[in-house]
Amino acid sequence: MPNLSKLSTYIILAGILVLAFFLRFHNIGEHGLAGDEKYSLFVSQFVSYEGNNQRNSVRKPDSPYFTPQEFWSEKSIHDFFDSIARVDTGNGSLYTYTLHFWSKIVGLEDGNLRLLSLIFNLLTVVLIFVFVSTHIQSNETALLSAFLAAISPFYINYSQVARNYAMLFFFALLATHLFLIIIKREKNKQKSTYYYVFYGLSALACELCHISTFPLFLIHGLYVLIYVRQLRVWVGLCLAMLIPAAGVFAWLKSAGGQWLVDYVQNSTKVYNYLAQNSPDEYLSVATIPNILKQLRHVVSSAFISSEGLYLHLSGFKNTLIAIASPLIGFACFKWIKSEVFKIIAIVGLIAISLLLYSTAKLQFLVLSLNIVLLDILVVYIAKNFKSPTSSINIFLLLLVVLPFIFLILFSWRDGNTFRIIPRYIGYMYAFGIMLMALLIRYIWQFQSNVKYVVFLLLAVQLYLISGIIRNIWQDNPPRYFMSFAEPRGKNPYALAADKIQELYAKGDTVVYCTYKDPMPGGQETPQYSVVDAQLTNFYLPKDSQIIQRVNPKEYDKIVLKKPDGREILIFDLQGTKHRY
Numbered sequence: 001m002p003n004l005s006k007l008s009t010y011i012i013l014a015g016i017l018v019l020a021f022f023l024r025f026h027n028i029g030e031h032g033l034a035g036d037e038k039y040s041l042f043v044s045q046f047v048s049y050e051g052n053n054q055r056n057s058v059r060k061p062d063s064p065y066f067t068p069q070e071f072w073s074e075k076s077i078h079d080f081f082d083s084i085a086r087v088d089t090g091n092g093s094l095y096t097y098t099l100h101f102w103s104k105i106v107g108l109e110d111g112n113l114r115l116l117s118l119i120f121n122l123l124t125v126v127l128i129f130v131f132v133s134t135h136i137q138s139n140e141t142a143l144l145s146a147f148l149a150a151i152s153p154f155y156i157n158y159s160q161v162a163r164n165y166a167m168l169f170f171f172a173l174l175a176t177h178l179f180l181i182i183i184k185r186e187k188n189k190q191k192s193t194y195y196y197v198f199y200g201l202s203a204l205a206c207e208l209c210h211i212s213t214f215p216l217f218l219i220h221g222l223y224v225l226i227y228v229r230q231l232r233v234w235v236g237l238c239l240a241m242l243i244p245a246a247g248v249f250a251w252l253k254s255a256g257g258q259w260l261v262d263y264v265q266n267s268t269k270v271y272n273y274l275a276q277n278s279p280d281e282y283l284s285v286a287t288i289p290n291i292l293k294q295l296r297h298v299v300s301s302a303f304i305s306s307e308g309l310y311l312h313l314s315g316f317k318n319t320l321i322a323i324a325s326p327l328i329g330f331a332c333f334k335w336i337k338s339e340v341f342k343i344i345a346i347v348g349l350i351a352i353s354l355l356l357y358s359t360a361k362l363q364f365l366v367l368s369l370n371i372v373l374l375d376i377l378v379v380y381i382a383k384n385f386k387s388p389t390s391s392i393n394i395f396l397l398l399l400v401v402l403p404f405i406f407l408i409l410f411s412w413r414d415g416n417t418f419r420i421i422p423r424y425i426g427y428m429y430a431f432g433i434m435l436m437a438l439l440i441r442y443i444w445q446f447q448s449n450v451k452y453v454v455f456l457l458l459a460v461q462l463y464l465i466s467g468i469i470r471n472i473w474q475d476n477p478p479r480y481f482m483s484f485a486e487p488r489g490k491n492p493y494a495l496a497a498d499k500i501q502e503l504y505a506k507g508d509t510v511v512y513c514t515y516k517d518p519m520p521g522g523q524e525t526p527q528y529s530v531v532d533a534q535l536t537n538f539y540l541p542k543d544s545q546i547i548q549r550v551n552p553k554e555y556d557k558i559v560l561k562k563p564d565g566r567e568i569l570i571f572d573l574q575g576t577k578h579r580y
Contacts, residue, residue: 009139013129013146020125020150024118024159027473029111032491034580035482037162039087041113041538044099046075049087051530053079058530058550068544071537081256089264090257094208095164108538110491117166121159124170125149128430131177132437135392145437153307153468154422154429157480160472165423168209172216172427175202176399179220186233196236200243207248211260215406216427217241219398227391268414275416282479283418286411294417298407301422301480303432305461306370308468308478312360313367322367325353330375339449346453362460369457373439380442393438399431422480484580492578496558496571497539500546507563510548512536513573516555528552532573
């Protein structure tokens with residue numbers, strides 16, 4: 001790879017960031033909030049899901065009628081605690097609290113809410129560049145890493161999700177960056193007090209984004225055990241970790257986080273029951289075959305060289321060919337002396353494989369590529385084991401491999417495979433990208449022209465990635481976050497709110513539907529859901545006096561009822577079709 005000037009480096013980085021922004025911003029608000037994104041909306045507005053803290057509006061004890069002004073009555077920090085404890089189990093508090101202030105600036109439109117995730121992911125792309133240029137000391141590899149992050153479907157998807165994951169991925173990378181800076185500064189006998197503090201704060205930010213990030217810091221500790229022999233560093237890092245320990249303890253004792261542990265224990269029981277009585281592709285009893293079956297989805301999503309493969313790969317014959325062909329290719333590369341005959345033999349293997357595959361030909365070709373890359377990675381690590389860069393290479397490998405081990409252990413402990421999903425180890429994704437960039441640089445340095453065959457196969461995966469990105473824009477992504485039988489439309493509740501404002505006249509009443517099978521409420525909670533009403537009111541003016549109520553016997557339609565009894569359909573949610 002050519003050496004670039006400082007100016008050229010920054011110009012290319014700027015171009016990469018422009019590309020990254022476009023890929024993330026395109027269609028960011030085209031599909032309505034779904035699943036946990038709605039929980040982010042509720043918590044960020046300090047509104048309890050199903051209205052526990054709205055006894056003056058949707059849950060009036062003495063009247064079924066309410067207005068948007070009552071819905072938007074002033075909320076306090078206690079309402080934040082109530083809302084996050086009831087719907088988000090006390091997890092992700094840093095993100096939802098930040099989203100509260102972000103929404104005050106940009107509003108509650110779907111795309112604007114998701115912009116916060118986009119910004120944090122763009123910062124992650126920048127930080128990947130900084131990380132690689134600092135710790136691997138190669139601007140060219142840093143630019144390649146940033147480019148791979150820019151076009152990553154995994155990152156693009158989470159940039160368009162109003163959840164805590166993009167923020168988490170950023171702080172996980174920042175904490176790791178600061179961790180390595182501390183070790184380097186201490187080695188050079190430089191003062192590092194502030195770095196310890198910032199490291200501790202970054203670790204706390206990770207845990208307040210998602211409590212499941214703690215394995216990252218166990219990996220940091222393992223690296224210290226292997227490579228660091230300075231007592232000062234051990235003591236300093238232990239003291240720094242008092243910050244996240246104290247912060248998490250304080251949160252778990254607060255009204256917002258005190259139910260988190262109970263929720264996790266209860267959810268384990270629920271998922272175990274579902275795994276035993278109604279298993280599906282993503283949730284089953286934690287046996288070794290089931291764990292391995294589920295793990296293939298996560299492995300496929302966790303590396304840019306394999307993203308999207310699990311959606312297409314099937315058939316024992318195809319898999320056998322995909323594994324056998326690179327093994328035969330290795331033998332050809334090792335035993336054939338002529339460079340020309342090497343290339344002819346390997347290209348011939350590829351051509352024969354393409355003819356023999358019965359389906360997903362390009363995807364199985366990329367599966368073979370990943371076997372080749374795995375072999376090259378082993379050679380690369382072994383060859384550089386005693387080099388000055390050995391420690392960072394091993395660290396990256398630990399950061400990539402061990403999260404999968406923790407996933408397996410968590411699953412085995414829980415008794416079900418629910419936690420084996422990509423977002424729970426998304427903090428390792430950046431390090432996988434860095435390893436991929438190092439491999440590409442290493443392959444580029446091969447003396448053999450066979451490297452161009454490898455780059456051709458990498459180009460095939462790049463082509464497939466472009467298709468995945470289009471799927472994300474069209475709401476047909478791989479299962480990074482959620483999957484839908486058909487693409488989502490615009491936010492139905494925002495559309496309903498617009499139509500209500502257009503048609504409402506004094507004397508009218510907006511009548512909302514309810515869920516057909518709502519979860520049972522407490523003693524003082526009516527046995528019908530008010531979520532459809534709540535979601536619509538998020539998009540109505542905060543000072544509006546529109547009269548509204550919920551019809552416990554209607555399950556699909558939001559209507560505008562005129563004083564003479566006539567009803568105008570506002571929106572038909574059609575069961576679960578528009579309740580994303």
